[in-house]
Amino acid sequence: MDEELRQQRVHEWYQLYSDEIYRYILFMIGDHDQAKDLTQDTYLKAYHSYDQFLGITSDKNWLYRLARNVTIDYIRKRKPIRFMMESFGTYPSKDNTPEEVIEMGEKVEELYRCLKKLKRSYQEVIILRKIKELSISETTEILGWNEQKVKNTLLRALSALKQQMLKEGYQHETL
Incomplete structure (x- = not known):
């Protein structure tokens, strides 16, 4: 896959979906700073896994799935988890x-x-x-x-x- 195209697509996805992905992760863990970090991790994973994205699902759904997996990995490593009111x-x-x-x-x-x-x-x-x-x-x-x-x-x-x-x-x- 062309490196420039990969960067462009991931950048477009970030522009389109990063706020949604961030809020989704925030709902799961309740920590603003950590949600920002995990959002970045999600997009890094999207960048590195780009060749595995086959277009079978929508871009957005694939990113949600990556975000879910990144968040679950984090949750397994860290406890307790709390939700904050402002994450609603x-x-x-x-x-x-x-x-x-x-x-x-x-x-x-x-x-x-x-x-x-x-x-x-x-x-x-x-x-x-x-x-x-x-x-x-x-x-x-x-x-x-x-x-x-x-x-x-x-x-x-x-x-x-x-x-x-x-x-x-x-x-x-x-x-």
Whole structure:
């Protein structure tokens, strides 16, 4: 593969997807600085693995899969993992009152505390499908699962999240 083309493609991918990849990794580990490092590691891996990218999946899905693998490797090496409220990706608008902003932050923090207590496969499917709002087909490609497994795991994961939130004393009308 032509070195210049490889550099150009990886640079284009970085411009297009680095913010999304960063947020995905941040959801998984909850540390801004480490998420930045792992995002860079993901793009380094994309550069070095470029010849393995066959175009069978979309560029974006391939990068998510690389990011997932890089993050899992990091998680295996480092514990404990924590989520930070600001990683949720839902930021208060300027129309919210200070009380609403505080309440929103508390709800997000509680959600992440509960999400973090679920097993990793549940965390991943919830993050990809419900937080990142990826399609089922995109999720199957990233996780390497079939469609039915994604659907079944998501149902179980949402149920487990609801149970965990109730166990933690979280009361909300949407549960």
